[in-house]
Amino acid sequence: MELHDVIVVGAGPAGAIAAGALASHGLNVLVVDKDTFPREKPCAGWISPLVFELTGISPQEYMKSGTLISFSSLVVWDLKGVPREVEFKRTMGYGIIRSEFDSFLVKRMRGAALKEGVRVSSVERDGHGVVINGSLKAKVIIGAGGHFCPVAKRFGEEGTNEKAVAAVVSETRLDKETIMGLTPNPDTPEIVFNEDFSGYGWYFPKGEYLNIGVGSTSPKDVNSHKERLLKRLGDLGRLPDPGRYPLSKFSGHAYKLFKVAPRRLVSDRVILVGDSAGVAYNMTGEGIGPAIFSGLAAARTIIDAGGNYSAENLSVYRKRIYSRFGRPYSPLFLSIAPLIPKSVIGLLRRIALGGSFGRREIVAKRWFFRD
Numbered sequence: 001m002e003l004h005d006v007i008v009v010g011a012g013p014a015g016a017i018a019a020g021a022l023a024s025h026g027l028n029v030l031v032v033d034k035d036t037f038p039r040e041k042p043c044a045g046w047i048s049p050l051v052f053e054l055t056g057i058s059p060q061e062y063m064k065s066g067t068l069i070s071f072s073s074l075v076v077w078d079l080k081g082v083p084r085e086v087e088f089k090r091t092m093g094y095g096i097i098r099s100e101f102d103s104f105l106v107k108r109m110r111g112a113a114l115k116e117g118v119r120v121s122s123v124e125r126d127g128h129g130v131v132i133n134g135s136l137k138a139k140v141i142i143g144a145g146g147h148f149c150p151v152a153k154r155f156g157e158e159g160t161n162e163k164a165v166a167a168v169v170s171e172t173r174l175d176k177e178t179i180m181g182l183t184p185n186p187d188t189p190e191i192v193f194n195e196d197f198s199g200y201g202w203y204f205p206k207g208e209y210l211n212i213g214v215g216s217t218s219p220k221d222v223n224s225h226k227e228r229l230l231k232r233l234g235d236l237g238r239l240p241d242p243g244r245y246p247l248s249k250f251s252g253h254a255y256k257l258f259k260v261a262p263r264r265l266v267s268d269r270v271i272l273v274g275d276s277a278g279v280a281y282n283m284t285g286e287g288i289g290p291a292i293f294s295g296l297a298a299a300r301t302i303i304d305a306g307g308n309y310s311a312e313n314l315s316v317y318r319k320r321i322y323s324r325f326g327r328p329y330s331p332l333f334l335s336i337a338p339l340i341p342k343s344v345i346g347l348l349r350r351i352a353l354g355g356s357f358g359r360r361e362i363v364a365k366r367w368f369f370r371d
Helices: 013-024 051-055 061-063 098-108 148-155 176-182 219-235 286-306 316-325 331-339 342-353 356-368
Strands: 001-010 029-033 069-071 073-077 083-087 093-095 112-114 122-127 131-134 138-141 165-173 192-193 199-206 209-216 251-255 270-272
Touching: 001 013, 001 131, 013 098, 013 138, 013 165, 013 286, 029 138, 051 093, 051 286, 073 356, 083 356, 098 331, 122 148, 122 316, 138 148, 138 286, 148 270, 165 219, 176 209, 199 219, 209 219, 286 316, 342 356
Parallel strands: 001 029, 001 138, 029 112, 073 192, 138 270
Antiparallel strands: 069 093, 073 083, 122 131, 131 138, 165 209, 165 251, 192 199, 199 209
16 A cells, blocks of 8 residues: 555646645645646636736746736627727736646646556545555545546535536647737637626637637537637638638536535545635636635645644635635525526626626626636
């Protein structure tokens, strides 16, 4: 039996950050991941300045090894489908390539061991720790394996209300000249809300990459939303010639919205982080900043626990998450929410998209640039 202080299942941003913080404190940390890095990850590839603040990494340092596009504006399509730019006087976010970003964070896990290509088939407590695959044991385990994390599946369910957002994403590498010819807004994310306000699509040209995707709280409708977005973009001449530059295949992924359908964040010897914990922001689904915050909070909780990894002693992690993201909605609210008339949803859509005030103060400031 291989013994460790901490095993982290998943080497994405939350897991890598937690592992590095714990290893730097002198703990024996093992990270296992089913993939081999660098790996492709469906994602819009948008991070907030908070990510650099939390990690202590400077944008200049990151740019030495990865694509980083800074932007200070957001393009929001209005009710008539006209792109409207909302400008700010400072950097509001950055575009990244997830395969580069995740590999960068993995390389910074100094002191933590990494086992790649390891699929977790079993997770069990044995009274004195947690055992992975019958052969890897730790005093405490961090579930960081994303929405379908085996640790979350084993220990993290919160009742049966397992609602998820579905998203499909395509990221195509093109030459910069081609991208410049497709858009009047290079290196600026564009937001196109679904007609039923169930989510939104995005069009994000960044450097030599074109990222297009759609997310929806109605998973069965996500592909139809994608097709409508592609038609609108095609009609405007915003897509590359499919004969010369076909878009890369759309890949799907899922995630939970923290306040809508929370998971059990802690139990004896177990903490969930990132998409395993379902900490994505409600209005945008943005998850990288929340994932990194949760990874750091988990590491601090484990360090402070001093070897006592009972659910009660680890519950301070839940308090840290609630302090940052707010408490989940009550069951009463969730039961009432589906009864909200479509007319109210339509009114919200008109307020948010119908004028410059709504696009700036609600869509940009309150939803997409909230950090």
